[in-house]
Amino acid sequence: xxxxxxxxxxxxxxxxxxxxxxxxxxxxxxxxxxxxxxxxxxxxxxxxxxxxxxxxxxxxxxxxxxxxxxxxxxxxxxxxxxxxxxxxxxxxxxxxxxxxxxxxxxxxxxxxxxxxxxxxxxxxxxxxxxxxxxxxxxxxxxxxxxxxxxxxxxxxxxxxxxxxxxxxxxxxxxxxxxxxxxxxxxxxxxxxxxxxxxxxxxxxxxxxxxxxxxxxxxxxxxxxxxxxxxxxxxxxxxxxxxxxxxxxxxxxxxxxxxxxxxxxxxxxxxxxxxxxxxxxxxxxxxxxxxxxxxxxxxxxxxxxxxxxxxxxxxxxxxxxxxxxxxxxxxxxxxxxxxxxxxxxxxxxxxxxxxxxxxxxxxxxxxxxxxxxxxxxxxxxxxxxx
Numbered sequence: 102x103x104x105x106x107x108x109x110x111x112x113x114x115x116x117x118x119x120x121x122x123x124x125x126x127x128x129x130x131x132x133x134x135x136x137x138x139x140x141x142x143x144x145x146x147x148x149x150x151x152x153x154x155x156x157x158x159x160x161x162x163x164x165x166x167x168x169x170x171x172x173x174x175x176x177x178x179x180x181x182x183x184x185x186x187x188x189x190x191x192x193x194x195x196x197x198x199x200x201x202x203x204x205x206x207x208x209x210x211x212x213x214x215x216x217x218x219x220x221x222x223x224x225x226x227x228x229x230x231x232x233x234x235x236x237x238x239x240x241x242x243x244x245x246x247x248x249x250x251x252x253x254x255x256x257x258x259x260x261x262x263x264x265x266x267x268x269x270x271x272x273x274x275x276x277x278x279x280x281x282x283x284x285x286x287x288x289x290x291x292x293x294x295x296x297x298x299x300x301x302x303x304x305x306x307x308x309x310x311x312x313x314x315x316x317x318x319x320x321x322x323x324x325x326x327x328x329x330x331x332x333x334x335x336x337x338x339x340x341x342x343x344x345x346x347x348x349x350x351x352x353x354x355x356x357x358x359x360x361x362x363x364x365x366x367x368x369x370x371x372x373x374x375x376x377x378x379x380x381x382x383x384x385x386x387x388x389x390x391x392x393x394x395x396x397x398x399x400x401x402x403x404x405x406x407x408x409x410x411x412x413x414x415x416x417x418x419x420x421x422x423x424x425x426x427x428x429x430x431x432x433x434x435x436x437x438x439x440x441x442x443x444x445x446x447x448x449x450x451x452x453x454x455x456x457x458x459x460x461x462x463x464x465x466x467x468x469x470x471x472x473x474x475x476x477x478x479x480x481x482x483x484x485x486x
Contacts, residue, residue, distance in 0.1 A: 120400070123364060127357040127404035127457065132412040134350045134453045138343065139416070139443035140424065145339045146444055147280075148436040149332055154222045155281040157331040158310040160317070162190060163324050167307055172197065175210070179305045180322055190309035191220040194296050198259040200271075200289070202247045209243075210288045211259060213296030220312050223284070227275040228292040235295055236274040240285025244276045251276050257289075262301040269299075280438045335436060354457070358464045365397050365468040390469045397465020401458040416445050 153159070167178035175195050182192060191214065198211035214221075216228040228236050235257075239249065249255060251273055258268040271291065279285055297303055311317075317325040379389050423440040 119364060120403075123357065123360050123400050124403045124407055126353075126360060127400055127461065128408035128411065130350060130354040130357050131404055131408040131453060131457050132415075133353060134456075135412065135416070135445060135450060136419075136443070137346045137350060138449055138453075139419075139445040140441065141339055141342055141346070142446065142449065143443040144437065144441050145335065147438050147441060148335050148339075151280045151438065152332060152335065152436050153328065155279050156221070156284045156310075157328060158191070158220050159313050159315060160311040160325060160327045161308050161331065162187075162311060162317070162320070163308040163326060164306075165322050165324050172210075175307070178307050179302055181305050182309075183304070187309060189312050189315040191215065191218045191312070192293060192306035192309050194293055194300075194302065194305060195307040196259055196296065196300055198257055198289070200247065201256040201258070202249055205247075207247055208287070211257070211296065212288055212290050213293035214290055215294075216292045220310055222279070223290060224275050224277050225290070225292075228290070228295075235269060235271040235291060237271045238275040238277060238290045239273060240282075240288070241276060241278045242282060242285045243288060244273070246286070249273050249276075259299065261299070267299065281436050283436075354460065358460055361397055361400050361461055362464045362468060365393065365465050368393065368396070368468075390466070393469035394462060394466045397469070398458065398462040400465075401461035404457065404461075405454055416443070419443050420445060 164178050164180045166174055168174045175197055179194060184192075194213040196211045196213075198209055200207050200209055214223065214225055214228075216225045218225055224238055227238055234254070239247075244250070247255070254270045254272050256268060257271045258266060260266055271289070293306075297305065311325075317327075379392070384392075420443055423442040425440050426437065
């Protein structure tokens with residue numbers, strides 16, 4: 102085995118430019134596979150963490166008739182609760198409302214949340230009920246769409262529990278910036294206590310956000326949606342991106358493997374006398390097959406070395422500094438940070454290495470196995486059997 106390794110190494114180095122071209126494209130495919138999957142893993146981790154911290158916590162306990170995708174369910178989606186029975190849950194009440202910024206009319210979802218809550222990263226401390234005005238916080242997307250600024254007043258109209266219209270001015274006390282568009286676009290947040298008072302829905306909520314210590318027990322008229330169900334959309338998006346991305350880098354890998362295959366076919370054809378000499382010196386055909394297969398597989402090992410030397414500083418830099426994306430991506434309805442930090446895990450790197458090495462070994466063996474059926478005498482003459 103040591104002799105075969107030494108001969109394979111010398112043959113590859115002796116091939117010169119042809120070897121390094123094969124190694125180069127294989128190393129490029131290796132780097133691209135790790136980079137793309139690392140970027141998606143980083144996006145996945147950041148999106149999941151941001152969604153948990155800003156919106157869903159560790160699950161949601163919803164009224165049975167509330168559907169977040171159906172705005173017509175909001176009107177009747179509220180039930181009475183006792184705060185002492187839900188110590189590990191943050192109540193949120195949703196009502197449909199309308200605002201009139203700068204002479205325009207915008208329909209919005211008016212959400213009430215306790216000003217002293219700490220479960221979500223929403224800056225609810227600004228919603229102090231001690232103020233003379235009704236304080237409200239909005240996201241950056243909502244502020245841009247409604248052309249509102251901090252400290253600005255806007256007229257708000259809503260319906261109370263009896264369907265009666267009422268209106269008051271609210272003051273935008275804080276504009277927060279979040280990567281989670283689903284708690285921002287078309288929404289205004291005020292104190293839960295104030296919203297309950299304005300609508301007459303005392304001690305009522307649309308849904309609750311659970312904390313880490315919450316353990317669900319069956320409750321009448323309430324439905325619990327766990328964290329994984331709420332993150333399903335993100336998981337499906339990441340999975341689809343991985344499938345579409347795999348087509349691209351597998352095509353590149355196939356090109357590199359095709360180059361190795363062609364090189365090995367050419368080697369078997371041009372080195373017939375060398376093969377016959379090996380057999381005449383006592384090597385069995387199977388040993389010669391191992392030698393040529395090892396030559397092909399060594400392309401992958403050299404590609405790992407080159408890819409590591411080139412890719413390591415690039416991956417280290419990207420993992421520390423991240424990759425910046427334009428702000429327009431945050432308006433697509435998908436949780437995506439303006440700067441994503443790729444995650445290059447050991448499992449990803451080792452899995453990619455195994456994929457490249459095994460693939461290179463297989464495509465090297467296919468043309469090399471022809472050697473086992475060659476006649477040594479005719480091989481010495483340079484003729485195939």
